[in-house]
Amino acid sequence: MGITIEGVSKRFGDFQALYPTDLTIATGSLVALLGPSGSGKSTLLRLIAGLETPDTGRIWLTGRDATHTRVQERNIGFVFQHYALFKHMTVRQNIAFGLEIRKLPKPEIEKRVNELLDLIQLTGYGERYPSQLSGGQRQRVALARALAVQPQVLLLDEPFGALDAKVRKELRAWLRRLHDEMHVTTVFVTHDQEEAMEVSDQIVVMNHGRIEQVGSPAEVYDHPATPFVMSFIGPVNVLSAHSQLLHPVQEGSVFLRPHDVELETNPSSEGISAKVQEVIHLGREIQAELILADGQPLWVHLSREQYAKQPIAPEQWVYVRPRSVKVFPQELRR
Amino acid sequence: MTAPRGIPWRVTWGYLLVLLVLPIVALLSRASTVGWGDFGRIATQPVALSAYEVTFVTALGTALVNGVMGTLTAWVLVRYEFAYKKILESLIDLPFALPTAVAGLSLATVYSSNGWLGSLVAPWGVRISFTRLGVAVAMLFISFPFVVRTVQPVLQELDREVEEAAWSLGAGQGQTFRRVLLPPLLPAILTGVALGFSRAVGEFGSIVIIASSIPFRDLIAAVLVIQRLEQYDYAGATVIGTVMLAISLVSLLVINLLQSWGRGDEI
Numbered sequence: 001m002g003i004t005i006e007g008v009s010k011r012f013g014d015f016q017a018l019y020p021t022d023l024t025i026a027t028g029s030l031v032a033l034l035g036p037s038g039s040g041k042s043t044l045l046r047l048i049a050g051l052e053t054p055d056t057g058r059i060w061l062t063g064r065d066a067t068h069t070r071v072q073e074r075n076i077g078f079v080f081q082h083y084a085l086f087k088h089m090t091v092r093q094n095i096a097f098g099l100e101i102r103k104l105p106k107p108e109i110e111k112r113v114n115e116l117l118d119l120i121q122l123t124g125y126g127e128r129y130p131s132q133l134s135g136g137q138r139q140r141v142a143l144a145r146a147l148a149v150q151p152q153v154l155l156l157d158e159p160f161g162a163l164d165a166k167v168r169k170e171l172r173a174w175l176r177r178l179h180d181e182m183h184v185t186t187v188f189v190t191h192d193q194e195e196a197m198e199v200s201d202q203i204v205v206m207n208h209g210r211i212e213q214v215g216s217p218a219e220v221y222d223h224p225a226t227p228f229v230m231s232f233i234g235p236v237n238v239l240s241a242h243s244q245l246l247h248p249v250q251e252g253s254v255f256l257r258p259h260d261v262e263l264e265t266n267p268s269s270e271g272i273s274a275k276v277q278e279v280i281h282l283g284r285e286i287q288a289e290l291i292l293a294d295g296q297p298l299w300v301h302l303s304r305e306q307y308a309k310q311p312i313a314p315e316q317w318v319y320v321r322p323r324s325v326k327v328f329p330q331e332l333r334r
Numbered sequence: 335m336t337a338p339r340g341i342p343w344r345v346t347w348g349y350l351l352v353l354l355v356l357p358i359v360a361l362l363s364r365a366s367t368v369g370w371g372d373f374g375r376i377a378t379q380p381v382a383l384s385a386y387e388v389t390f391v392t393a394l395g396t397a398l399v400n401g402v403m404g405t406l407t408a409w410v411l412v413r414y415e416f417a418y419k420k421i422l423e424s425l426i427d428l429p430f431a432l433p434t435a436v437a438g439l440s441l442a443t444v445y446s447s448n449g450w451l452g453s454l455v456a457p458w459g460v461r462i463s464f465t466r467l468g469v470a471v472a473m474l475f476i477s478f479p480f481v482v483r484t485v486q487p488v489l490q491e492l493d494r495e496v497e498e499a500a501w502s503l504g505a506g507q508g509q510t511f512r513r514v515l516l517p518p519l520l521p522a523i524l525t526g527v528a529l530g531f532s533r534a535v536g537e538f539g540s541i542v543i544i545a546s547s548i549p550f551r552d553l554i555a556a557v558l559v560i561q562r563l564e565q566y567d568y569a570g571a572t573v574i575g576t577v578m579l580a581i582s583l584v585s586l587l588v589i590n591l592l593q594s595w596g597r598g599d600e601i
Contacts, residue, residue: 072506145499
């Protein structure tokens with residue numbers, strides 16, 4: 001087993017950062033811890049790393065109980081949001097740091113550092129200082145430094161959070177490729193659902209110090225376990241369902257993805273009437289903002305084809321037919 | 335440099351001229367009236383040599399001790415939260431603000447043979463006041479804030495994550511300190527040591543109280559200058575003053591080099 005967490009919890013003063021939590025992460029997988037800030041995702045990652053000690057529970061790394069193992073002996077690689085490079089050392093010295101601590105022979109260190117510089121596409125940058133690199137390059141150096149010691153587990157705390165959108169996208173794809181080549185068990189923290197969907201095999205959705213759902217990107221998107229997961233991952237409309245407008249008629253709220261909706265301009269028996277407020281062209285798709293007959297707002301995404309076949313305009317009455325809606329049992333709503 | 339040299343430029347130079355340049359020139363011109371042969375003879379009198387040694391060696395030693403203690407204090411102030419931290423913060427600057435004579439008086443109360451601490455070590459035959467140890471205590475006191483104040487801001491800017499990164503790579507506390515924390519702190523520590531050293535070299539008010547100022551025992555150069563003046567030996571006072579001026583200028587040059595080295599790493 002890669003990483004096993006049993007009943008681990010952590011409290012900072014009055015703040016329960018993590019409630020007792022169980023989680024199993026398979027060897028060689030790439031897992032995202034996804035949640036808003038304060039959801040406990042970073043705390044969980046730091047507990048796995050040994051940078052925090054759990055109040056309760058046990059942590060197993062590759063089959064060994066590591067609960068009381070110091071961070072130095074856990075054989076992990078850790079990558080920080082703000083790189084945390086050693087500013088007074090060159091790129092080469094940064095990458096070699098862990099190897100020197102392990103007292104590897106000089107020629108071997110030299111060889112490994114060269115390989116890693118190739119891997120992060122920074123050959124020829126070895127003698128530069130971190131201040132002479134761009135953000136994306138710095139984060140690659142930080143990754144190489146963490147990988148140099150051949151960790152059993154690679155942990156990344158919001159690794160792309162400080163980078164601009166374009167570089168972030170490149171680095172994500174690069175991390176995915178890298179993982180496919182190296183197969184080191186990797187856990188990364190993010191608050192960006194798109195990033196989690198794009199990069200990971202498994203997503204652990206967290207909120208208020210608890211795990212809400214664990215599943216593949218498709219599972220958490222298509223079969224969200226809780227209202228939180230549904231509204232955190234992907235766009236969603238929340239309608240109060242006493243409205244007999246939507247059936248089946250049930251208690252509580254109805255969750256409806258904006259692209260799971262069909263619009264008719266001809267009156268139909270099944271459709272719910274709504275008035276178009278605004279039509280916005282987003283390029284790839286068209287977003288329409290509607291007001292249902294009972295006054296609730298609803299926004300929908302239409303494909304270009306749908307829109308071309310049946311253009312709509314503000315002030316027009318349309319008929320809404322949901323393709324799929326989601327209603328959660330009462331106890332899941334918090 | 336290409337900006338028009340207006341009023342600020344002239345005012346600054348006028349001020350520097352009156353305040354710094356003229357007194358130095360005056361000292362040098364007085365010294366030049368002595369003549370080279372006499373200058374060398376007076377400057378290297380055994381009493382003078384001993385006074386330089388007491389002054390500079392003690393100042394260097396105390397500055398180095400404060401290099402360690404000041405770094406430690408800065409560490410505690412930056413890394414720990416505790417009650418009355420603000421009070422401690424201002425207490426550290428006390429040696430800056432306290433009149434040096436008052437400092438000497440309070441130190442004598444504690445370190446004289448019948449003082450609070452002095453009486454504790456007296457049974458072992460250790461005397462602090464009226465010896466070179468007393469000079470050292472006074473110098474420690476007045477040069478203490480420098481390292482704290484130069485190291486603290488640099489330490490504050492050091493990311494905790496850098497330390498954690500070193501741990502995650504297998505480095506223990508000692509290795510992390512030596513290889514990751516100390517190098518970026520070193521220029522600040524050395525700057526603080528150099529500033530403390532200059533301040534200790536120039537100290538007079540507290541030392542004249544806590545030391546006996548007996549030649550070859552605990553007589554420092556600044557007190558020797560006063561003694562020469564009291565004997566109406568202006569030439570002697572001027573020559574020793576000039577030697578001290580030269581050494582001070584050199585140590586300030588070193589401070590400036592250290593500071594530009596400190597800035598060099600980060601662009």
